[in-house]
Amino acid sequence: MFGRLWRSYLRKHTVPIVLASVLMVIEGSTLGVLSWMLKPTFDLVFVGGQADAIWWVGLGIFGLFVLRATTGVAQKFIMAKVSNKTSAEMQTDLLKHVLTLDNSFFQATSPGVLISRISSDTRATQNIWSALITGAGRDAISLLSLFTVALMVDPIWTMVALIGTPLLILPNLMLQRYLRKKSASLRDIAAARVTRLDEIFHGVTSVKLNALEAYQHRRYASLTSAFVKAQVKMTGTSGMMPGVIDIATGLGFFCVIVYGGSEIIAGEKTVGDFMSFFAAMTLAFQPLRRLGSLTGTWQIAAASLERVFQLFDLRPSISGNSSPVVKPDLQDTTIRFENVDLSYGDAEVLRGLTFSAEAGKMTALVGASGAGKSSIFNLLTRLVEVDSGRITIGDQDISKMDLPDLRSLFSVVSQDLLLFDETIRENILVGRKDVPEDVLREAIEAAHASEFIDAMPVGLETPAGPRGSNLSGGQRQRIAIARALLRDAPILLLDEATSALDAALEAQVQDAIETLSKGRTVLVIAHHMSVVARADQIIVLNQGQTEDQGTEAELLVRGGLFANLHALQLRQK
Secondary structure: OHHHHHHHHHHHHHHHHHHHHHHHHHHHHHHHHHHHHHHHHHHHHHHOOOOOHHHHHHHHHHHHHHHHHHHHHHHHHHHHHHHHHHHHHHHHHHHHHHOOOOHHHHHHOOHHHHHHHHHHHHHHOHHHHHHHHHHHHHHHHHHHHHHHHHHHHOHHHHHHHOOOHHHHHHHHHHHHHHHHHHHHHHHHHHHHHHHHHHHHHHOHHHHHHOOOHHHHHHHHHHHHHHHHHHHHHHHHHHOHHHHHHHHHHHHHHHHHHHHHHHHHHOOOOOHHHHHHHHHHHHHOHHHHHHHHHHHHHHHHHHHHHHHHHHHHOOOOOOOOOOOOEOOOOOOOOOEEEEEEEEEEOOEEEEEEEEEEEOOOOEEEEEEOOOOOHHHHHHHHOOOOOOOEEEEEEOOEEHHHEOHHHHHOOEEEEEOOOOOOOOEHHHHHHOOOOOOOHHHHHHHHHHOOOHHHHHOOOOHHHOEOOHHHOOOOHHHHHHHHHHHHHHHOOOEEEEEOOOOOOOHHHHHHHHHHHHHHHOOOEEEEEOOOHHHHOOOOEEEEEEOOEEEEEEOHHHHHHHOOHHHHHHHHHHHHO
């Protein structure tokens, strides 16, 4: 995984990483030099009484600390920049990749899980850059320099000091396995908490109306309790390795004092030798503890990396054609379904569906719930693929078209439309920077949205609120229509766009839709017969098949399913 991380994100930052590594080597080496400097400090100054050595020894030690401080700050700054940039790159790349995945993936994966993967898991890996590259590298260099000094003083003392090292192997292996497993579990609980919050806040009105506050609180509290328990176990386990290192180091110190003390008493070693060795081993204590705790850091980050790369490795089953045809002639946007079959798992949705929608005219799709109306829209825009059969626009098979080119042919206005928590202007433009102000105003006027927008204190700069919550249903529909007018696509898909509106609002939105429909090929799903009556052709669907088609008058004369639906709606008025 680290190799993939290097190839994908770290290699492009090779120069600053190399510079930070050089600074890291210098910083780590200063501890070894410092411990070596203690030998002349004791032997020449404190024991030997050489007053002239005080200055050069003292200045040398002071210079070491200045060098260590300077290189430490510089490499931390460099690696902070690298780690934050790479983490941000991973987050944006992951979002870009996830947006290419099929709708079936989003139906099976909760928003909370995806938010956790993109924000928390990628952020957890951020510790790798500083911990492994600089932290581990710096501490490794420090240990190398300190053990070099220890070996120079006395190799036997060094071997005695390391007598407890074998005690570290088995606990380290066990802790690594445990931490990887618990880290993955912790991330799952964290994702479940985010999912719960997402559902609570997006459904807060239903929560209040159904008096579910206590119920939702209990569910979230239960998840939080599980998260805290898992976090405590993780933290405690991560701290066990430094504890084991403490015990092994203490055992080594004990053995060196017993063995080396006898040599000093016998005059075989000087006090300077012992102090230099003791300082080297003491200074090695903290790098050893940090490297021990790094085991936990790596296992936690590795679990997050594993989840991130699993998401990166997913591939959409629906993708653009490798040799796409050109866009169909915009003068001919006739839509044809030819013997189309579609299933979701074992459930058949469309069975041999055949019909055509003429260019420049309105075709209405009518049928009971579950007849396959929405699936037709999903197939047209290739959110799902046909099991068999063929769909064409202007005699071009849509499966041979590039996905962006295909979807650029459609404007969609639905009941469940998407507004962002941005200004009304941004919700109409949706990122476009090439729209002159007068063209924007024309679209707003044509969508019958100018009246309520101009009545707002800051007009187009008014925040729409989360999912457009600051606007009424009719206002949101007209914003969507203004957006569609600016998109100026040749085919318009209307998915029950007025079904949730009262009569007054429906009339206003219908006027705007009439303006939007001019000169376009329109497919409309609607239960309201007032909408169906405007259609040039009506396709009656029943259990995924075309049961009848014609104008409203023709279908009423023939009777059948459409006549029954028409009569039922009249009785409900």
